[in-house]
Amino acid sequence: MPLSAIAFETEQVAPRAPAPVPQQPIATLSNITKRYGTTVALDGLDLSLRTGEVVALLGPNGAGKSTAIKLLLGLIAPTSGTSRVFGSDPRETTTRTRVGAMLQVARVTETLRVREHLDLFRSYYPNPLPVSEILHIAQLQGIEDRLFSQLSGGQKQRVLFALAICGNPDLVFLDEPTVGMDIEARRALWQQIRSLSDQGKTVLLTTHYLEEADALAHRIIVINKGRVISEGTPTEIKRNSGGRTIRCYTNLSREFLLTLPSVTSVEFNAGAVVVAATDAETVLREMLLRDETLSGLEVTSPALEDAFLALTKN
Numbered sequence: 480m481p482l483s484a485i486a487f488e489t490e491q492v493a494p495r496a497p498a499p500v501p502q503q504p505i506a507t508l509s510n511i512t513k514r515y516g517t518t519v520a521l522d523g524l525d526l527s528l529r530t531g532e533v534v535a536l537l538g539p540n541g542a543g544k545s546t547a548i549k550l551l552l553g554l555i556a557p558t559s560g561t562s563r564v565f566g567s568d569p570r571e572t573t574t575r576t577r578v579g580a581m582l583q584v585a586r587v588t589e590t591l592r593v594r595e596h597l598d599l600f601r602s603y604y605p606n607p608l609p610v611s612e613i614l615h616i617a618q619l620q621g622i623e624d625r626l627f628s629q630l631s632g633g634q635k636q637r638v639l640f641a642l643a644i645c646g647n648p649d650l651v652f653l654d655e656p657t658v659g660m661d662i663e664a665r666r667a668l669w670q671q672i673r674s675l676s677d678q679g680k681t682v683l684l685t686t687h688y689l690e691e692a693d694a695l696a697h698r699i700i701v702i703n704k705g706r707v708i709s710e711g712t713p714t715e716i717k718r719n720s721g722g723r724t725i726r727c728y729t730n731l732s733r734e735f736l737l738t739l740p741s742v743t744s745v746e747f748n749a750g751a752v753v754v755a756a757t758d759a760e761t762v763l764r765e766m767l768l769r770d771e772t773l774s775g776l777e778v779t780s781p782a783l784e785d786a787f788l789a790l791t792k793n
Contacts (some may be wrong), residue, residue, distance in 0.1 A: 504529050505681060506551055506569075506650060511560035512548050513705075522531040522705035524560075528650070533682045535673060535692035538702040539791050544685050547702070548652055551581055551683070552608065576604055581639045582653050588627035593619055593638055596627065597645055604646030616671055617641035621624035631739070632659030640668065650681045657691060669695055693783040703791050717786045722757035726775040731769055739765055751775060 485492045486610050504527035513521040521543045528534055550562045553569035569573045587596065594610065601607035614620050617637045622630065627638065631778055636659050644652055653672070657665040665688075672695055677683055686692055692699055693713045701709040701716070722741065728751050736745045741758035756762040759778055767773060782791075 481783060481787060495786065502529055506564045506683075507562070508547060508550060508560045509548060509563075509571075511562065512558045513543075513550065513555070514558045517694060520705055521550075521557075522771045524702070525706060526700060528681050528683060528705065530649075530681055530699040531676055532675050533684060533695050534685045535686065535696035535699045536702065537689070537692060537699060537787060539684070541793075542702045543601060543705040544702065545654075546705075547656065547683070548580075548582075549684065551618075552578065553651065577649045578652070579643040579646055579650070580652040581643035581656055582652070583658070587627055587635075587639065587642075591628075592624055592626055593641075594623040594632060597623075597641060598644075599734075600642045601646045605647050606647055610646045613641050613645050616674075618667060633661060633664050635666070637658055637668070640671075644675070648680065651675060651683070653684045655686055656684070657686070657688065661680060665691075688785055689783045701787065701790050711785060711788050714780075717781050717783055719786075722755060723759040723781070724779050725754040725756060725759055725763060725766075725776070726751055726774055726779075728752070729766060729768075729770045729773045731766060731773075735769075736766075 503516055508521075508524055508526040511521050511524040511526075512519070519695065519734050524547065526536075526547060531783075536544050536547065546555070550557055551564060551569055553562075553575065554570075556562075556570075558619075565577060566572050569575070569578075575617070580690055588723040591599070597610055597613055601610070603715075608616075609622075614623055615638050619634075619637055619641060622634060627635065630638065636656065640653070640656055643653065660668065669691070672682055674686070684692065684775070686694060696713060699709075699711065699713055700707055709719065722743070726748075733745045733747070734788065736742055736752065736754055738764050739756070741756045742754055742762060743757065744755040746753045754762065763776075763778070
């Protein structure tokens with residue numbers, strides 16, 4: 480069986496847009512340390528965002544994600560290091576008018592109607608989007624005159640997203656944007672996030688739905704204990720976490736398979752052998768040369784969830 484004829488499993492997610500051409504960052508955290516008393520939230524963190532890319536910032540609870548976002552928003556100052564957005568201090572008013580944010584810690588007045596919230600937030604920006612466009616993007620048509628307190632969890636999330644984009648920002652922070660949404664609403668919001676990127680806007684996304692990061696992000700930054708521990712495209716993150724898995728029926732022995740370069744483990748399951756390897760193509764070529772009867776071949780990449788757990792387990 481020629482290697483070119485082997486069908487590799489692909490993930491069933493909508494294709495992300497091509498990554499933007501590398502350019503100068505529009506936002507950076509440079510050698511940032513942030514302490515709260517004796518607690519070190521960020522420890523020499525470096526992070527950059529570029530025009531038109533969707534970046535997923537991932538990490539376990541307490542890793543420093545919220546602190547990094549607050550620094551870029553100008554809500555807090557670093558203990559040491561430099562924070563820059565559009566070349567300026569993120570606390571400057573001219574910088575803040577180019578930024579939108581959807582934060583889980585946000586508190587929205589329950590007694591205002593959706594349209595009233597939009598009008599209020601639009602007044603903070605020099606060139607806001609028209610209300611009709613905001614309602615369309617956030618799929619709020621038909622509920623614009625309802626009180627915020629009367630909305631479902633998913634509807635409230637869509638309002639918070641609308642408030643983040645109403646100023647037509649160039650940089651958008653989305654913190655767990657699809658919490659409480661059903662599958663249809665979540666996928667619709669994914670499309671709007673892709674649209675922001677297509678327009679040249681930059682999106683920094685945090686999410687516990689790793690499928691979401693995999694589907695949307697051009698680049699993933701994984702942080703733990705205040706430091707960047709991995710960075711790359713979703714494919715690179717998954718590949719670097721331990722390669723791929725080969726499952727097949729073969730006469731080759733476990734002892735022989737373990738001698739092949741890049742093989743990290745060999746297990747037998749229901750008569751089939753399962754081989755984990757960092758260089759699956761090379762291992763497959765050798766297996767096919769040694770066993771012409773090899774059959775039932777499947778090759779899979781690790782899920783982003785597996786890669787995330789492997790990176791953050793220590």
